[in-house]
Amino acid sequence: MAVAGVAKRYAQAAFAVAKEHGQLTHWEQRLLDLIRVAEDTDLEEFVENPAIPLEAKVQVIERLFPDEDDRYLRSLLVLLLERGRWHQLRDVAEAFQQLLREERGVLDVELVTAVSLEEAEIERVRQQLETRLGRPVQLRTSVDPELLGGVVLRIGDEVFDASVRTQLTGLRRQLIGAAA
CATH class of the missing domain: 1.10.520.20 (N-terminal domain of the delta subunit of the F1F0-ATP synthase)
Structure with missing residues (x-):
């Protein structure tokens, strides 16, 4: 936070x-x-x-x-x-x-999911992030059922949105644009 x-x-x-x-x-x-x-x-x-x-x-x-x-x-x-x-x-x-x-080079990362994750799943995600980012990660998790599925990942000021809600919104825009 x-x-x-x-x-x-x-x-x-x-x-x-x-x-x-x-x-x-x-x-x-x-x-x-x-x-x-x-x-x-x-x-x-x-x-x-x-x-x-x-x-x-x-x-x-x-x-x-x-x-x-x-x-x-x-x-x-x-x-x-x-x-x-x-x-x-x-x-x-x-x-x-x-x-x-x-000071210690630890990245503050927030993981938002549509459903709560098991501790083992959270730990696996944390380890994968540390491997990919090459730095220790402080991972905070939260649940937002409105995502419908997928995840939103916040690393510092960057947001990676792979949620079903965002994909459906994008598809809706494409359909509306194609119909116009």
């Missing part, structure tokens, strides 16, 4: 700091914790409550991430708090993950 705007800028800044301090692996491990923090509704209500002073919120962040290795992570979280951008934490974490994949 592409994340743009302010969340991406925060992620880029955090990524630069993590890379500069040799903490990319540490941040990668902590990203799951960040996503869990972002999904915690009690914490979100606490953080978004204007009646609670910023200092109390910062203390909670310091208790959640007490390690010295987490000092830059804490700084990011406090900055999001101070700027009223806590609600974008999940987007920042996703954008950071995307930057990690790019």
Whole structure:
């Protein structure tokens, strides 16, 4: 999923700091914790409550991430708090993950099918893509019954549409054009 705007800028800044301090692996491990923090509704209500002073919120962040290795992570979280951008934490974490994949040469690929695929089929597609593209692939799958059959493959900004729906639409256009 592409994340743009302010969340991406925060992620880029955090990524630069993590890379500069040799903490990319540490941040990668902590990203799951960040996503869990972002999904915690009690914490979100606490953080978004204007009646609670910023200092109390910062203390909670310091208790959640007490390690010295987490000092830059804490700084990011406090900055999001101070700027009223806590609600974008999940987007920042996703954008950071995307930057990690790019740094490692991993392609982000989305596979859309008309019906759900078995895990073995998904793994086979991932392996074939890695072989053809010559790079590791992060494969996300989704189901869109309106495709009727076939697949749609998104690799970065490119879309490869081999769906029955698109083929039928093309055939319809040809028939209408021939009849005109």
